[in-house]
Amino acid sequence: MDKILVIEDDFKLQKYIKDYLEAYDFEVELVTDFGRVVSQVEESNPDLILLDINLxxxxxxxxxxxLRKKSHIPIIILSARSEEGEQIRGMEYGADDYVTKPFRIGILLAKINAVLRRAHHRMEESHSAGDLKLLHDSMKLQCKEQVVELSKNEFRLMHLFMKNTGGIVSxxxxLEALWDEHVFVDDNTLTVNITRIKKKLSLYGLHNVITTKRGVGYVFDPSNR
Known part of the structure; x- marks a missing residue:
């Protein structure tokens, strides 16, 4: 049973959401003390958060x-702020979806199910190459017992490299893997992120696993140490 934490100060709406989602077999917790929101998230450890903006x-x-500095728990924003700029801001800060008020509760349920499906798929999915394992649920890279954090861009690049182990990636x-409709991506951005990945791989003693094919691209091969 998936647990949903509702961070919403409209108590009538809180109850409406809770009653509706519990009818669909979700476990629902409500934040009532807005002086300790972050600590309650940590204590609750929910599968998904519904987050109001005006709190x-x-x-x-x-x-x-x-929360995005601490975890990758799926978060859906609920907000009366319907302006495009506010929605873009929410997505740039790491929200998985943005629902404007007033909303139909059936639409909210559909969005919750869609976000949870993606989250469950990420958790089930992993890529391995040699001693390296890419952890999709936490965006981390593991080598034996050692784990390092990856940025969003580093994760995207490692995902592509590990899917094409031993082959040339142009x-x-x-660049397409890094593309973001809200952030300009250029050749220098790619170079910087690959340099950062190489530095993190070197922590495992893997100094030559990413090699440059001049004028073509790169080859990722964890057998090259």
Whole structure:
């Protein structure tokens, strides 16, 4: 049973969401003390968070930024702020979806199910190459018992490299993996991120696993040490 944590200060809406989702076999917890939102998230360890923007003390964007530094729990924003800029802001800060109020509860349920399906798929999915394992649920890279954090861009590049172990991956493919409609990506961005990945791989003693094929792209081969 998936657990959903509702961070919403409209108590009537809170109850409506809770009653509806429990009818569909979700476990639902409510935040009632808005002075300890982050600690309750950590204690609850939910599978998904519904996050209002207009909250007491701090707004939802603040909590979204704080939570994204700590975890990759799926977060759906609920907000009366329907402006395009606000929705873009929410997605840039790491929200998985953005639902504007008023909303139909059936639409919210469909979005919850879609986000959870993607999250479950990421958790089930992993890529391995030699002693390396890419952990999709936490965006980390593991080698034996050692684990390092990856940025979003580093994760995307490692995902592509490990899917094509031993083969040439072109710079165009790598740039496409980094493409983001909200952030400009150029050749220098790619070079910087590959340099960072190489530095992290070197922590495992893997100094030559990514080699350059001049004018073509790169080859990832963990057998090259």
């Amino acid at each position: 007491p003390t701090f707004d939802g964007f603040y909590y979204l930024r704080v 710079r165009e493919e790598l």
